[in-house]
Amino acid sequence: MVEVRYTRNLFLRGICIIYLFAFLSLYLQIPGLFGDNGVLPARTQVDLKGKGSLWHKLSHKPTVLWFASYLGLNVEYMMDLVALTGALLSFLGFISQKLCIAPVFMLLWTLYYSLFQVGQVFVQNNWDSLLLETGFLCVLIAPFYISAKGNTSTPSDSVAFWTIRWMLFRYLFSCSAMKLASRCPLWLNLDALSYHFETQCLPAPLGWYAHHLPGWFLRFNTALVFVFELVIPLLFFFPNRRVRITAYYIQMFLQVHIITTGNWNFRDFLVICSLIALLDDQFFYKKKSRKSSSTITPILSSLICIAVYSIIVYGAIQIFNFRLTDNWTIVSRIGFTYEQFDQFLGRGLPLAIYIGLASLGFTVADALTHSILSNKPTTTRLFTFLVTTIYTFAVGFLFAMSAISFSSLHPSQNVTVPVQLRPLYSKINNLHIVHGPKDFALFPKMTGVNGRPEIVIEGSNNIEGPWKEYEFLYKPGNVNNSLPFVAPHTPRLDWQMWWAAQGTYHQNPWLMSLTYRLLTGQKEVTGLLNNVEKPFGNSPPKYIKATLYHYHFVPWRKSLNQQSWWIREVVGEYFPIFSRDHPPLLEYLGKMKILKDEKEVTVTNDVLKSLLGAIRAIVNKVEASLLLWSVFTAGCAIIMTGNNSGKK
Structure with a gap:
């Protein structure tokens, strides 16, 4: 069984960092966006003096903001309290692994979802959807508690951790698939990056330089983006470990370039954190082989990796007609029509779902086998088997729901969804724990062609x-x-x-x-x-x-x-x-x-009002991005100080 204990812990602490960025960033903007005198006051979404029981209000709009009146606060101050509580919990999870547990992540998800419920148009973005889905998956991935001696790896860890690969695959695949499916001529002609850096929402300084790169180079990179997002994500489920690790490096390469050329908030940091799911403990802690004959396996694994990526490179050359000219430039042109892509998407979606299902099945079978065949006492093995089975049903349910949303990428697949699952999907849709292509993808059509x-x-x-x-x-x-x-x-x-x-x-x-x-x-x-x-x-x-x-x-x-x-x-x-x-x-x-x-x-709660007001007065004196990075740096300093004192 592949060990993912340390990898999982690193991922969970990374998600705490993303939550920290998200809560602090939103907190800074609450008065201006959602306050009583803000652009879209949240009090219009949560009528604290309205009629009806608390249960009726929660069922109509699930948010902890309904409890504001019980604390003697209005909606604006309650939003401040929720955001600060979320920031504090995520900061504690960032600096202490002991707090990276399921109850804490359940609280973090609940708090962010509560703010999301009243954010209206200002939170209808793909990074909010991505964080809500990833944050909910963390409730499954995180342990319920961490003992003083530390938790050992269990078979259910790999089953729960697999869900991040599936979520990441759907996100990346949807981003490029919707661009091509939109029939946007700039994407189909590979000219989109010639406009993208100038027309993206908030260009970064390096975006100006990227915009002035040679046209042939931008066209070549547009083709690479399609390869990186449509083909490479399928390798997230490849059984060969080196193939997956290579896919990790490729996706990291893409995300770093996106971060440096544009301001996409915490979205790409979240994607980078999720890419950790492609790794395992051996990636961070190399184990020396005891037998010299075991070198055959690494060699065979490397040969398989080379073969797989050689096929991808060859296919990319043929599909995008890459040609090297005499003046050392690369000519790129899509070698398929929209109709051919539409046909590919219609047939490829079920295949992608089957690949994901096969990968999940293999992961579950491996986990159940190790839970039974371990050297632990019989009662421990039976308990581990039972826990793994429960996690399998939970993950299987989420996979089924996500497959329904993912199949909406192509109209022909909507009729293949079992009728029995549609009502169930409709009931959980408002919880935003599973998202479809339209929630993930941005800019399927390139805008700003004329400026x-x-x-x-x-x-x-x-x-x-x-x-x-x-x-x-x-x-x-x-x-x-x-x-x-x-x-x-x-x-x-x-x-x-x-x-x-x-x-x-x-x-x-x-x-x-x-x-x-x-x-x-x-x-x-x-x-x-x-x-x-x-x-x-x-x-x-x-x-x-x-x-x-x-x-x-x-x-x-x-x-x-x-x-x-x-x-x-x-x-x-x-x-x-x-x-x-x-x-x-x-x-x-x-x-x-x-x-x-x-x-x-x-x-009516003057004490809490004064405390929240004092915090707001201090925080407002610091520029937003500087505040976020300062808190992150402080967390790193605390971790390093704690590690050094522990060694002493």
């Missing part, structure tokens, strides 16, 4: 002008502002502004709330913007409007003579001029329940 659309909000005290721009902290605005490195912080307002630019303000009603908060000068919302240079001093403007621009990276040659990162051109009006007392605006916000009503909940 990166950006909304610039402007204010003025005179309807005739002059108009002054509002600067956001991270998204492009001033063409002279440098590109930021934000990850793993998730600036949700900046991200949502990118989504809003893809449509109209009628399709993004939260923009009207943002406009009103700026017109009334709500400090909670303006705190999410760049307040270094206050365009209107301490008073809000009388009028606000928004203009749509197209942004382009400054060409390579021009950048040598100027300091700008962007050039931009006006497209037109995004939304018209609004004032604070604009009747249609007030009426619209009233329907959205944004404006306060008479049922405002008062905070």
